[in-house]
Amino acid sequence: MTTPVATREHAEGPARAEVPGCEPPENPVTKFLRTDRLPHIWCAGCGIGTSVNCFARAVDACKIPLDRISVVSGIGCTGRVAGYLRLDSFHTTHGRAIPFATGLKLANPELKVVVYSGDGDLTAIGGNHLIHAGRRNVDLTVICVNNFTYGMTGGQVAPTTPLQAVATTTPYGNLEEPFNLCHLADSAGAVYVARWTTYHVRQLQKSITKALQKKGFSFVEVLSPCPTLYGRRNRVGDGLAMERMFKERCVVKNGAATHDTAFDALAPGQIPVGDFVDRDRPAFLQRYNQTMRAQLGDDFMPYGEPEIDARAEADLFAGPEG
Amino acid sequence: MQADRIGVLTGVHFIDGDFAAAEGAIAAGCRFAAGYPITPSTEVVERLASRFPFVGGLFIQMEDEIASSIAIQGAVWAGAKAITVSSGPGISLMAEHIGYAAMTETPCVFVNVQRGGPSTGLPTLPGQADVMQARWGSHGDYGIIALCPNSPQEAFDLAVTAFNLAERYRTPVMLLLDECIGHMLEKVVIPPADEIEVVPRKLTEKKPGEYLPYLPGENMVPEMVKAGMGHRFHITGLTHDERGYPVMTAAAQEKLVRRLVDKIRLASRDVALYEGRWLDDAEVVVVSYGITSRVVHRAVEVAREHGAKVGQLRLKTIWPFPEHLIDQVLGGRVRSIVVPELNLGQLVLEVERVVRGRAKVVPIGHAGGTVHEVGVIVEAILEAGK
């Protein structure tokens, strides 16, 4: 039997007392953080913070003006990311970050809108929104932290939980085969799909950079340890042991067909990682504006007149090379 | 401020309540809509889908009502005025996000063209059984404003009002039509833009670092902001402090939720729209709203012909419930209040609560699917006057 673990819904602690001489050294990521909200709620060994580090560095590399990025999260341990980032940030409802982000992006196309949430949030309760946003090709970057479980609520089974894994709601083992999220996003129509782990920090940072620069719906899956609820219960060990597992089992397969990228996190065998999909397809607003212009001619008034400034669009997508 | 000329279809039209509500939204400056088709509300979004490309607006049909009801809130935080539209089953799906709008103080408008319920009920026939849902549909304590037009003209007028109140109080506003009003074709006069009063979004003028998204201002309402202004603000549905940061304490809960409720309670008199008729000498008053008020209109005339001293109080604003109007009515010589509605007793509970035994309250329930027979209401009035 597993011991019940307290849920983290109430874990917002008092701010850490300031201890002179203990300030963290200046770090390139600090400017992205609401330091007045630290310490964060995440457990020791959790991978979410590592992913945030990669995200912040990717945003830095893209040189996107920070005032123009919005981060939208759902609910979950990963859903708390929005609240720790010193950006315009929205902590929405469970599963609904993508439709919120859709409204935000369509109503101000000059914003770079990032959805940052958990596997349960984005692919269980929010699964319908994920596939439709992919199909529509709304210009969003989705970062999905896949820790194979529902962390925030205490380790229940998720659509990503490996077959036979123990979760609080599958005490005798999970009966359902998990989603291959990259295949799902690809099939839905995402123009950019990548999978890395929190062990692959450089690769992850690069892929997030590419995703941010991509016009259209981009999806980055980040396999991440939840030692507290998933690792411990399934004898995978602590955070470090899970990172070691990622290191040993991951095989880089850039460009692999996503239907060949499924894996079983509990059984031995390869875990395919890499940049799987990178293609072009008109994004929702591009097609909207083109179609309306063709149908209505000069009578068409695009959303948010004056028309979107092409230069602003261009520098939003200025890459690390300029 | 006056309405933007672009978008205001000034003139005399012969349109239904659904189209009129859509035109009212456009006149009020709404430029973003998200929705999912459902009878009898679909014509609202169909109208927006065809009109928006001409006026710089954008409609998107989402994958469901849950998505629609949160997409509009994303649009609001990008600076748009936004609307979503549905009927019973869809409004039930939106419930979580009505609460999110109340908690995050996101000004937006939800239209419910009511049909018979519960569940799939009577998709093409009227009901007024969602009035309590409009008030309490999401979990937790919050206040909300709900308006009930009784004609296509008023669907236009109150759609404008709904947006204005949403901005003024930073709150979701429900616009409650019913199938009859939604599908009824009547003359609708859309005035010139400069005669339409529009409340613009009041964005903060404070500098980044000085602005707090939940610092109560005038009428307990905090100033708005939008993404991209440099404020790097945070919005959450968790209980939060004035910075918008989550705070999981009873004290923070008390402070925030009490303000959310009081903000709307205190606005009650200012937002109470109504129409009174023959109230001066009335001994019996019929309180009604929406389509039922049109049946009452006739019933009161017939009862008067029969010598009854009866008056009519028609509520255009049903939430916050205008307690003071009921009190005023009771100030006269009123002995009975008759409350017909297309449900089996919902708003009458509010009337009873306010009356507190000072008069007899007579509900006339009707499960919906059609409207009351005039005779049934006349009989109740005559009986109540005895």
Ligand SMILES: Cc1ncc(C[n+]2csc(CCOP(=O)(O)OP(=O)(O)O)c2C)c(N)n1
């Ligand atoms: C509508 C609704 N249902 C359920 C919940 C409870 N809930 C909060 S977070 C969560 C799961 C989070 O899992 P995931 O998205 O994988 O995030 P993680 O905590 O693992 O990062 C659930 C079920 C909720 N907040 N709202």
Ligand code: SF4
């Ligand atoms: S419960 Fe799991 S996902 Fe949540 S903070 Fe702890 S380790 Fe991370």
Ligand SMILES: [Mg+2]
């Ligand atoms: Mg998870």
